[in-house]
Amino acid sequence: MRKLLLVLGILVSSFLSLRAQTSTLETDLLKEKTNAFTKKQWLFPALCITYGAIGLIQDSPVNKADQRVNSEVVSRSLAPRRFDDYLQYAPVAAVYGLNAVGIKGKSSFRKRTTVWATSMAIMGTTVGLTKKGTARLRPDGSARTSFPSGHTATAFVSAEFMRQEYWDVSPWYGIAGYAAATLTGAMRVRNNRHWVSDVVAGAGVGILSVRLAYWAYPWLERTLYGRKKRPGGRIVLPQLGVPTIASIAPFYNGRQAGLTLRIKL
Template identity: 45%
Template sequence: MFLFFIFGTSLIYGQNTVNDTIIVQDTLSNLKFNYKQLIIPGVLVSYGVIGLESDQLKGYNSDIKKEVNEDIDHKISIDDFSQWAPAVSVYSLNAFGVKGKHNLKDRSIILASSYLMMSATVFALKGITKVERPDGSSNNSFPSGHTATAFAGAEFMYQEYKDQSIWYGIAGYAVATGTGLFRMYNDRHWLTDVVAGAGIGILSTKAAYWMYPFLQHKVFKSSIENKTTSMIMPFYN
């Protein structure tokens, strides 16, 4: 009986070890980031950064500003709200029974991680570059925080619903693009600000999905899954 107990305990311990090993291997395999995912956001961010010094791209900025200002009758503040629309839509769709890829806790952690990385990047670049806004109101134009927020949400919506229908992602990116256009229409940002903001937003959410398997295993362990958890994320735009 004693030998049987030891043998059974050894089997259980060995099984747990194997399971932990499998989890770690799966986590590491999920961390393999496909470099192709970096191409589009990389090009967008590069365009914005190059535009900080390129006379040609600065000329495009000025030409667009002149064209836009000729047609402006009054400003429209819809971009203050549309920046949040793609991310909020994910939760709304889930509330109406259209299930995304992740549950409430998982997708909230992913979105919070994305916003944290995006906000840190945007504020750091604003402080470093000190680009004057088109309306001359301040020197924190580059990159566009509204656009970054909108595109982070659009990529979030795409990732959650791409297996359901690609049209969810298209709708999210259409709203995000509109947000960027309204930032220029309202004379708050240059084209390079908006393009760079879009790239930062997309890249932040892609990185959040890439990192989440590691965070899930190392930080948000399964032992707390059955407990009620709350999360407060300070965010300023």
């Protein structure tokens, strides 16, 4: 079990190391100065996913490590503990709870809810398709849906979401979220439901899903909520992408409000 905790502990330590190296980048991202999705943002989750994918190769070093850890878990005949079913959602619940009691994160309710839903959609689609494509047998032999760990992916979506929202308030919020996510992954291995490489890959998928969602939010805001402001105070309704001969648009210039009618002759 010590080997398992050592491997999973790398997730937290690597996260903290990466956070220190990219503080300038993340400050820019948090303040929305840039919408670029840079290499440093996907590097760590990509490494996690790559490590997990190597575990799919029979007799690879990662696969052999999976077998050794699983043998130790099975030999101890540990009774299942199912609190990981709930722990995976703890960080996201904390985000909404903290906002409710007045400890505000960086985003409005609409933005954080949109980002959360988008992250879960990206993660769920990725995990579902990958499970079906790899058909890896679970350690307990119950099903061929082992890779990657969905519980762990969900937990790291929650953890990265909490880190993004509250790191500027206090880094301890982000650390607590990642600790809960790491414990969730450890419990999936302890309960003989996943190999370690499944868990590491799930962590990568979860983190990457959140970063993609924040990156895509400006486009999602325009697409989902349908209005954007232009200089001068005018509010222009989005174009529907079909030819029109007439259009009506509201306007407000700071003193006057009304409707503008345009007819194409």
